[in-house]
Amino acid sequence: MNESRLELRTVNVIRYVTPLREGGSLPAIIDADDGFLYVLKFRGAGQGVKALIAELICGEIARALGLHVPEIVFAALDPAYGRTEPDEEIQDLLKASAGLNLALHYLSGAITYDPVVNDIDEKLASQIVWLDNLITNVDRTALNTNMLIWHQELWLIDHGAALYFHHAWQNVATQGARPFVQIKDHVLLPYASELDAVNEAYKAILTPERIREIVALVPDEWLTADISNTASAEEKRQIYIHFLETRLSLSNQFVQEIKYARNALI
Template structure:
């Protein structure tokens, strides 16, 4: 079993904001000379989006889907001092510390349901992954998919695990399925759902889930407004993912019915 190695790099240059993203992610250069799309801890829903991005991306990778490399990115307080745009200046100021980056795929094109590439097995895996992580944001309006070098790549899982925006009620989500799957951009092409479910249960093991959850930086889990400790939150993410996997047949049926 491949172990997860998430590198930590330092941001050395802020290049440009990506205005199409609601939370103003940016293209930045790191000290390893590569370009990344940086997701900021100081944006809208903050560190919870970074947690969703990390778990969703690494779970996708575990089942053989293509995801740009995820890295932890240190941002120091020098960038906000030279930024003229006040909105971006505030974002940089509130994001000093550890953020999350995705390797920038140069010349990738946004997935277009009418012309883009997506085989049935891959589409089925993506549909079931999004049912498992409760990703509400992979629709025709906002696909969060790229075609790069004739392959389908997944980006932006920040809208997943939405139960963590209300920790007091999180257990209410354990028994739910995911009816919003009817709006999934790949549903029409997902014609191998039972086979995909077998692949997912084979590779999304208890050990792999635990390994991914242990990678969440402690700092991202500290919230003084919540009663739950970081360890409680880690346990909740693990329990939630297992509850979804235990209902994989229901999720398959729900998606097949929606097709």
């Protein structure tokens, strides 16, 4: 992995506590050897390491922009860990996920953001909409907001469905320039009235150096695990960088498209 000024901690999984919900990703609450609870995203579930890569890159971009994201850590799972698990499905998942996984600090007592109940500042709404357009996050809708209220602040979670271009690796060179039409379904779009100011501020933060530092955090073993693309780890890393830099270079155009979607909605 390339050197970076950014660094993630690594913890060891010591206990599987409980699954969070049913579904392809099957995240779970786990105990780690640092004494904290985490939400573990398994490399052996659903979209595998691609979901972990998206979670890592997008979560750290959000953090760089000053948004609240639970601490992201690497979580090491011993190959023998699943042998004593009585649930066969969980046992299979644990065995398939031996090695390096991803986990986020568990926000105990947090409640799901509900646009009907919870007010939101229009600047914050604009920041989140801008972020999700950048990372092509399809998973922040009224049906699944992927936002939590914790200690009276809004926290962003679950970015595994973002950067969906990497599930096909087709026309990669042009993927970043495509409008993100799914932004019309964003739960915060009606409140995103300060996109121009956010756009200028966020472009200044996400310098090429910052993007490279964040992408450099992705372990080589995750990048090479995808056998559908035979490029090297460094070549794939450059693809992610190019995708993000392309979208940043077109952010003025994208902001106008978001405005059109918002005007059609309100």
